[in-house]
Amino acid sequence: MSITPMWRVDRDGSMFTDKKAAEEYDRMLELAGNISSLLEDNFEINEELAEEIGLMFAKNKDTFAKAFKGKPDLVLEIGQASEAENNAEDEAEDEAAA
Secondary structure, eight states, rough: OOOOOOOOOOOOOOSSSOOOHHHHHHHHHHHHHHHHHHHHHOOOOOHHHHHHHHHHHHHHHHHHHHHHHOOTTTHHHHHHHHHHHHHHHHHHHHHHHH
């Protein structure tokens, strides 16, 4: 019998077999939470939308950093990648339902 060490992220219960990946994911969730709080504190925005925006920024932090340093067109690529992801998810759901 083999034993596989697992790391659980307390914020959402996600499980990882790699400690570094778990810590990176936890930092991403922390950044997303802080962005969400910032949005809620400064704008009249519902909590769910603030969380979605926070996650989008946190997941794409490297691209945003490059965009802020002078490559603004990179931000448009985030939208295109998200749209492609959503289309793939929709197709997978349709296939599962069939």
